[in-house]
Amino acid sequence: MKIIKNLGLVIFITGLAIWTASIFMGDFTLQQEQLDSFISEKGIKSELVAQKISDNVVGKKLGTFAFTGAVRDALAQNNDYYDAQIAKYDAAKEWDKKGEQYQYRINDKDFQAFSFSLAKKAGTGFIVENKGLMWFLTFGLGILGALMFIFPNLVLLGKPGIKNDHVYHEAATNRGWIAWLVLVYLVLFYLVLYFNADYVVNWTFILDPISNALNGGDASQWFVYGFLYCVIMITMAVRMYIKYRHNKYQIVRTTSVLFFQIVFAFLIPEIMASLGKPGYDFKNAFPLDYDFFFEWNLQSLTESGGLGIFILVWGVVLTLVIVPVMVYFFGKRWYCSWVCGCGGLAETLGDPYRQHSNKSMKAWKLERWLIHSVLVFSLVMTLVTLYCYFTGAEAFLGINSQWIKDTYSFLIGAWFAGVIGTGFYPIFGNRVWCRFGCPLAAYLGFVQRFKSRFRITTNGGQCISCGNCSTYCEQGIDVRAYAQKGENIVRSSCVGCGVCSAVCPRGVLKLENGPEAGRINPTQVLLGNDVDLMDYVNNKEAS
Numbered sequence: 321m322k323i324i325k326n327l328g329l330v331i332f333i334t335g336l337a338i339w340t341a342s343i344f345m346g347d348f349t350l351q352q353e354q355l356d357s358f359i360s361e362k363g364i365k366s367e368l369v370a371q372k373i374s375d376n377v378v379g380k381k382l383g384t385f386a387f388t389g390a391v392r393d394a395l396a397q398n399n400d401y402y403d404a405q406i407a408k409y410d411a412a413k414e415w416d417k418k419g420e421q422y423q424y425r426i427n428d429k430d431f432q433a434f435s436f437s438l439a440k441k442a443g444t445g446f447i448v449e450n451k452g453l454m455w456f457l458t459f460g461l462g463i464l465g466a467l468m469f470i471f472p473n474l475v476l477l478g479k480p481g482i483k484n485d486h487v488y489h490e491a492a493t494n495r496g497w498i499a500w501l502v503l504v505y506l507v508l509f510y511l512v513l514y515f516n517a518d519y520v521v522n523w524t525f526i527l528d529p530i531s532n533a534l535n536g537g538d539a540s541q542w543f544v545y546g547f548l549y550c551v552i553m554i555t556m557a558v559r560m561y562i563k564y565r566h567n568k569y570q571i572v573r574t575t576s577v578l579f580f581q582i583v584f585a586f587l588i589p590e591i592m593a594s595l596g597k598p599g600y601d602f603k604n605a606f607p608l609d610y611d612f613f614f615e616w617n618l619q620s621l622t623e624s625g626g627l628g629i630f631i632l633v634w635g636v637v638l639t640l641v642i643v644p645v646m647v648y649f650f651g652k653r654w655y656c657s658w659v660c661g662c663g664g665l666a667e668t669l670g671d672p673y674r675q676h677s678n679k680s681m682k683a684w685k686l687e688r689w690l691i692h693s694v695l696v697f698s699l700v701m702t703l704v705t706l707y708c709y710f711t712g713a714e715a716f717l718g719i720n721s722q723w724i725k726d727t728y729s730f731l732i733g734a735w736f737a738g739v740i741g742t743g744f745y746p747i748f749g750n751r752v753w754c755r756f757g758c759p760l761a762a763y764l765g766f767v768q769r770f771k772s773r774f775r776i777t778t779n780g781g782q783c784i785s786c787g788n789c790s791t792y793c794e795q796g797i798d799v800r801a802y803a804q805k806g807e808n809i810v811r812s813s814c815v816g817c818g819v820c821s822a823v824c825p826r827g828v829l830k831l832e833n834g835p836e837a838g839r840i841n842p843t844q845v846l847l848g849n850d851v852d853l854m855d856y857v858n859n860k861e862a863s
């Protein structure tokens with residue numbers, strides 16, 4: 321079994337190495353007609369940029385970085401020229417001429433998208449000609465290797481029951497060198513995906529056939545991300561099924577997040593796009609779906625007829641009615657641990673790192689400050705955006721609408737949720753984003769803390785203070801401290817993953833949604849001589 325496991329590891333690393341090396345493979349040769357059609361499709365007014373690309377790129381056989389570098393240089397030279405023109409007309413106080421120059425500049429934020437689109441047209445060589453083979457050598461080997469590594473656990477882990485033996489003795493799970501390597505790889509992956517997608521255009525060629533079958537178009541970097549996300553979740557879900565095979569709650573919960581990710585977050589939006597409709601993830605609630613009220617989205621939805629209006633109404637009802645009502649009955653777990661894509665990745669890919677959540681009071685304090693600040697940030701941004709959308713103004717209360725949207729998208733949408741939120745799993749634990757950054761989690765947490773049936777009851781008398789529950793709580797809750805006091809856990813950050821209960825050797829912890837009537841106050845420490853416990857039992861039975 322160990323041989324199969326080791327062989328699986330080698331195959332997986334080979335697949336990953338080919339996937340990484342594929343960035344550098346293949347050639348890019350742009351034809352003049354391709355450039356001309358691109359310039360007219362995009363409505364680019366600057367002749368200079370077309371000329372520069374024509375001189376430096378067209379007809380040449382270039383590698384990935386030479387190609388994207390040359391295109392970006394051409395865009396930069398174009399902007400430098402027009403910036404000089406703007407400065408010149410500004411000095412001469414020729415305002416009309418100065419104003420005219422702006423239309424010829426290319427927005428600096430669009431450089432990577434510009435270069436990506438051209439690279440997509442210009443790709444030639446091994447990857448473009450062997451997409452199926454490349455899929456097998458990357459995804460195929462990766463999946464095969466990972467499954468060969470995971471399946472022997474059925475035997476190696478022995479009888480059903482959670483075995484976390486050796487987690488603090490292995491470099492992959494004890495913040496050792498393997499964990500740091502994984503962190504570096506994940507962080508680089510997100511940096512490239514968000515900010516330099518043109519460098520990884522070869523990845524999109526590999527998935528073009530699947531993208532074409534699903535939505536009728538070639539793959540973008542977001543298609544690659546969505547597909548990869550599903551593949552990783554499915555593969556790591558197999559690991560969850562084996563590890564938690566005695567625990568029905570974990571099996572059903574894992575199946576649920578898989579279903580919502582594959583069907584709602586991936587397939588439905590792709591199919592909608594293939595039908596010319598706005599691709600929408602029906603489970604993605606605002607403010608996690610932070611651009612739901614952005615002008616471009618409101619405009620696209622209002623122009624998409626009945627379906628667009630339905631999505632608009634659904635999005636509002638989901639956030640204002642469905643989310644809080646469901647949290648009242650089931651706690652925030654219904655979303656964070658059963659439905660959400662971020663939670664789904666955290667619970668599958670991130671499961672080996674759940675022990676790294678910081679349990680200190682300082683971390684708890686930081687968590688409350690950060691997560692509520694992000695919630696306020698997202699609400700202020702939305703308020704400014706809506707005000708400007710309906711009035712046509714550019715700013716509200718002195719806050720520029722475009723600036724605040726860009727800032728939120730960059731800091732929270734890209735850096736916090738992606739680069740840090742997932743990249744830092746191996747060191748900070750698997751719920752960094754959910755615990756410290758997600759504005760929806762903050763909203764759900766309010767409802768859970770102050771008006772919800774959900775709680776974790778603790779049978780304190782049985783607790784042997786082993787600390788397993790606290791160690792494996794991904795949200796940094798010191799579960800043992802509550803268990804020792806026999807106190808119910810009603811914490812806004814608890815995502816109801818149920819792992820504290822699953823790892824408890826004494827059956828102390830129970831996740832419950834029972835009626836509120838007849839409950840013992842969760843913040844009271846009850847002793848037998850303070851209260852007649854039989855009264856509570858009888859009252860509860862009567863209610």
Ligand code: SF4
Pocket residue numbers: 776792793794795796797799809813814815816817818819820821
């Ligand atoms: S307290 Fe238990 S159920 Fe809640 S997040 Fe922590 S481990 Fe999961």
Ligand code: SF4
Pocket residue numbers: 782783784785786787788789790799800803823824825826827828829
């Ligand atoms: S895992 Fe169970 S026995 Fe161990 S400290 Fe937590 S509640 Fe107590």
